[in-house]
Amino acid sequence: MREKKQSVVDSDVKNARWKKGSDGKVNDYGAGESERRRRRAEFRKISSLRWRLTLFVFSLFIISGVLTFVVSCLAILLFRGNALAVRIILNPVSLSLILLCTCAIFGTGLAAFFGKYYLRPLKRLSDATREVRDGNYKVQVKYEVDSHSEMSTLVKSFNEMVRELDGVELLRNDFINNFSHEFKTPIVSIRGFARELQMGDLTEEQREEYLRIILEESDRLSRLSTGVLELSKLENQQIVSGKSRFDLAEQIRRCILLHEPAWSAKEIEVIPELDEVEMFSDEELLERVWSNLIGNAIKFTDAGGSICVTLREDDDHITVQVRDTGVGMSEEVCRHVFEKFYQGDASHGGKGYGIGLSLAKRATELCGGAITVQSELGVGSTFTVTLPRK
Amino acid sequence: MFQIMVVEDDQNARKLMEAVLTRYGYEPILAKDGVEALELMDQKHVDLIILDVMMPRMDGYAFTNALRTGGCTIPILMVTARQTQEDKKRGFIIGADDYMVKPVDEEEMILRIAALLRRSQIAGERKLTVGQTTFFYDALSVKTPEGMIELPQKEFMLIFKLLSYPNKIYTRRQLMDEIWDMDSESDERTVDVHISRLRERFRNVGDFEILTVRGLGYKAVIRK
Numbered sequence: 001m002r003e004k005k006q007s008v009v010d011s012d013v014k015n016a017r018w019k020k021g022s023d024g025k026v027n028d029y030g031a032g033e034s035e036r037r038r039r040r041a042e043f044r045k046i047s048s049l050r051w052r053l054t055l056f057v058f059s060l061f062i063i064s065g066v067l068t069f070v071v072s073c074l075a076i077l078l079f080r081g082n083a084l085a086v087r088i089i090l091n092p093v094s095l096s097l098i099l100l101c102t103c104a105i106f107g108t109g110l111a112a113f114f115g116k117y118y119l120r121p122l123k124r125l126s127d128a129t130r131e132v133r134d135g136n137y138k139v140q141v142k143y144e145v146d147s148h149s150e151m152s153t154l155v156k157s158f159n160e161m162v163r164e165l166d167g168v169e170l171l172r173n174d175f176i177n178n179f180s181h182e183f184k185t186p187i188v189s190i191r192g193f194a195r196e197l198q199m200g201d202l203t204e205e206q207r208e209e210y211l212r213i214i215l216e217e218s219d220r221l222s223r224l225s226t227g228v229l230e231l232s233k234l235e236n237q238q239i240v241s242g243k244s245r246f247d248l249a250e251q252i253r254r255c256i257l258l259h260e261p262a263w264s265a266k267e268i269e270v271i272p273e274l275d276e277v278e279m280f281s282d283e284e285l286l287e288r289v290w291s292n293l294i295g296n297a298i299k300f301t302d303a304g305g306s307i308c309v310t311l312r313e314d315d316d317h318i319t320v321q322v323r324d325t326g327v328g329m330s331e332e333v334c335r336h337v338f339e340k341f342y343q344g345d346a347s348h349g350g351k352g353y354g355i356g357l358s359l360a361k362r363a364t365e366l367c368g369g370a371i372t373v374q375s376e377l378g379v380g381s382t383f384t385v386t387l388p389r390k
Numbered sequence: 391m392f393q394i395m396v397v398e399d400d401q402n403a404r405k406l407m408e409a410v411l412t413r414y415g416y417e418p419i420l421a422k423d424g425v426e427a428l429e430l431m432d433q434k435h436v437d438l439i440i441l442d443v444m445m446p447r448m449d450g451y452a453f454t455n456a457l458r459t460g461g462c463t464i465p466i467l468m469v470t471a472r473q474t475q476e477d478k479k480r481g482f483i484i485g486a487d488d489y490m491v492k493p494v495d496e497e498e499m500i501l502r503i504a505a506l507l508r509r510s511q512i513a514g515e516r517k518l519t520v521g522q523t524t525f526f527y528d529a530l531s532v533k534t535p536e537g538m539i540e541l542p543q544k545e546f547m548l549i550f551k552l553l554s555y556p557n558k559i560y561t562r563r564q565l566m567d568e569i570w571d572m573d574s575e576s577d578e579r580t581v582d583v584h585i586s587r588l589r590e591r592f593r594n595v596g597d598f599e600i601l602t603v604r605g606l607g608y609k610a611v612i613r614k
Contacts, residue, residue, distance in 0.1 A: 222493045226473055233474075253561045253606055260559060261498075272605035284475055 049118075049150045060110060064103040071098055121151050125158060137166035178341045182224060186217035227355030230288070231340070234362045246283050248318065249274040249311055255290040256309065259298055266303045274311040277318055281387065285363040289371075292360040293322040293383050300381070301326035318389055323382040329375040337373060392507055393435055395419040397427040397453065398442040398469075407440060410496045416503070424448025428456065436464055438507055440499075443470035443481070451484050458485035463513075465506040469494055505555065512554055520612055521597030525550055534595055541591070544569055548581075549588050552610035553598060561607040581608075 072089055079085035088094055124141050131139045139162060143155040193210040196202065202210070256263075256270055263270055279286070297307045305325040312319045329337065336342045340358045364371045368388045375381035394416045396407040404420050411418040419434055421427035423445045430436075439457075443450035454466055468486040470477070481489045487509075488502055512518050516527040524533045530546045532539045541549075547569045552560065562578035570580070585608055589600055598612050 229473065250561060250563045256606060257559050257561065
């Protein structure tokens with residue numbers, strides 16, 4: 001149970017074979033039976049550029065040879081009468097010279113003619129790349145749909161890459177906009193009310209209220225900044241940084257204990273029903289998930305309520321559920337609850353800041369799992385995390 | 391009155407700490423970086439240090455390292471904006487006793503300071519008093535109104551730990567890890583057996599009680 005952290009690269013290499021043909025986000029680690037089979041299949045496709053080139057050179061020599069033969073025959077016919085001329089023509093040296101000339105003229109002509117045709121997609125590609133460099137993420141390159149040649153494959157991949165970049169750009173802009181809005185809003189309140197307080201001539205009630213608002217918004221800002229830092233760190237993470245073997249039941253228990261001041265202050269009963277399950281995954285990431293779900297359950301459950309945390313293991317999955325008897329959420333809210341900055345209930349706006357659940361979702365996904373929610377207004381919410389069994 | 395040193399480079403933050411500590415009955419000593427803090431420690435007695443990490447001249451890590459390698463065991467509470475797990479781990483490894491991420495809730499900070507001071511006192515005196523019962527760490531014995539009892543080592547350490555932090559819940563695993571060796575053959579049921587033995591022993595002592603928290607573990611509570 002206290003083993004060293006195992007690098008994730010090992011398992012990725014083993015899985016590369018089975019990951020072929022998926023979303024393509026895993027690197028192709030090369031050698032393997034399926035790889036060899038793929039190469040063999042490609043050889044058979046004559047439309048491959050390599051084959052075309054070979055055929056081209058081959059036909060060039062054949063045709064040149066034929067032409068030489070024809071030209072020399074014509075020459076012999078022409079100079080039938082002149083024996084000396086015939087001997088000169090039939091001389092291997094002169095024949096080679098004729099062959100060379102026909103090759104040169106014919107080859108150059110062919111290359112000049114067809115070269116332009118073959119290099120056209122390459123030119124289109126380099127133009128498109130220049131546009132992407134200048135910031136246009138909407139450019140796509142046309143290509144012939146005989147999708148087996150290397151050029152077509154390259155163009156197809158290029159188009160996919162540009163589409164990805166466009167998607168990322170969209171996310172980034174959205175994020176920046178939301179982020180600055182979420183930060184500026186509390187600052188406006190804090191500054192505004194502080195100025196009001198400075199002016200004086202307020203009733204005692206107003207003073208109390210303005211100070212309370214300033215405190216509330218400051219809290220919100222601080223939680224927001226912590227959360228956003230965490231989230232951007234996770235979003236930039238593509239792979240899990242370090243997996244280890246650990247006791248999941250114990251991790252959840254300790255997480256519950258970490259929140260003890262909060263749930264005991266509210267006299268909420270926490271009921272753990274945990275199977276003893278050992279997990280091989282990123283301990284820190286999962287810690288985030290449990291902490292967030294339990295924290296939310298406590299936040300949104302009124303005094304005297306209860307929170308049930310279960311951990312079950314079956315053949316394929318490990319399932320963790322956090323069920324509370326809190327205020328619950330409407331169907332509409334459930335649909336958006338994992339989005340960044342989303343705060344479902346306006347009246348609870350002061351408590352949440354909208355980042356926690358998108359963090360939990362991201363962390364779960366990085367661990368290869370999924371998170372769902374079921375809720376009923378006034379009854380409670382149940383968050384379910386399923387993780388793959390390793 | 392406990393004297394608490396605050397090492398923090400931001401002026402307003404320092405002022406705030408001073409106000410909060412004074413309000414809760416502590417005497418604050420202020421320093422604006424690690425170098426000044428070390429100088430002040432030569433002149434004044436310090437019971438606990440509240441330490442920022444990101445400071446000029448000498449940062450929190452360097453300061454803690456300097457103290458610990460010099461043999462100083464004064465409790466250190468790191469209060470810093472650095473929030474990642476790596477930062478926390480580094481803080482603890484270097485020798486901090488506790489770690490809080492800014493902005494801190496003042497009440498929580500005061501509670502943690504009290505716990506650290508208490509722990510440090512217990513560690514210093516090696517004895518723990520609860521009502522009319524006193525536990526002597528070095529002798530593994532307990533003085534109750536009925537007399538002196540000597541306890542087996544594991545039982546003593548178990549009750550000592552639970553009473554050092556009353557009301558704090560410990561899981562069976564946590565108790566096992568701290569009191570039994572990591573490689574020990576015993577499993578968590580051993581903890582249950584020891585707890586029931588302790589309950590039996592202190593059945594007539596009304597100063598404290600060991601409670602089972604369903605699904606989680608055990609905690610000791612002090613009865614007045």
